Amino acid sequence: MQRIDQGMALTAAGILPEAKGDNAKELRSRFRHLPVQLHTSGLAATYAFIAARSSSASTDRLSQAYRAVAQQIRTHLAGKGMIDGELATAREPEVHREMLAALGEMDTATYTRAAREVTVLFSWLRRLADAVYPKSGSASGEAS
Template identity: 35%
Template sequence: MSTAKRLDNQMAGLAYQILQPGFTLEVRTRMRQLPARLRGGGLAATYAFILSHSGQANAVEKAYTRLAEVIARYVAEHRLIPDGPEQMDPYLFLEQLSKSKMTPTTYTRISLRVEALAGWMSRLSDALEPQSDQGGDRGQE
C-alpha cells in the first residue's frame, strides 16, 4: 500500500510541475481531457497527439511540451522498458512505443503510470487558479 501511495504522490508532483508555469483556462481544458483521450485512443495515439501539439508558441503548446518530456524522462528513469534506453527525449519514447518488440505487459505498465499522471493532471487542473488566458488555439478539435 505504501508503494501505491508513493506512486500517487510522484504523479501528483509531476502533474504540478507540468501545470504550474503558465497555467491558463485553455491549458486547464486540455489537461482535463487527458484521461478520456487515453481511455479512448490508448497510450501511443495519445502520446503522438501530445507530441504533435507541443511547441513554444503559447501556454498550451508549452504545457504539452513539458508533459511529453516528463513522460519520456519518467519512463526512462524508472526503467519501465526492459533493455530500453536510460535516457529518452519525447521522440525516442514515441519510437520505443511504436516498436513491435514492446510486450503487452510493458505497454500496459507504462499506460497505467501515464493514466495515473493524467488523472492528477485533471484533478490539479480543477484545483489550480488559472492565469489570464493566452493559451492559443492551435490544434483544437
C-alpha cells in the first residue's frame, strides 16, 4: 500500500521531461510557478493557461510538458471520480473545452477538493523540478 504522497511523487516524476541547459531552466521556472498560479488564479483559470500552452503547434519540450500536465490533471481527477472518465482519454484540443465545462459545473465542495488534489500534484512537480533540473548561474542564487 502506498501513501498518497508517494503516488503523487511517482506521477510527477513521470511528467517531468528530460532537459538540459536553458530548456531545463525554463521548465524548472514554469513548474515552480504552477502552485502559485493555482493558488492565486484558481483551478479553472490555471487549467485554461496550461491548455493554451499545451495546444500550441510546437513540439518543444515545454509544450509537451504542459500537455503532460493537462493530461495528468484530467487522469487524476477522473480517477477520483470528480470528472467523467472519458475526459482522461479524450483528444486535444477538443478536450480542453469539455474539461473547463466540467470544472465550471462542479459544486463548490467538489471543485475545492479537485483544486486540492491538483495543488498536491503541482507541489510535487515543483519539488522534483528543483531536484532534477540543475540551477545555472551564479553561486549567489537565481531569481526563478
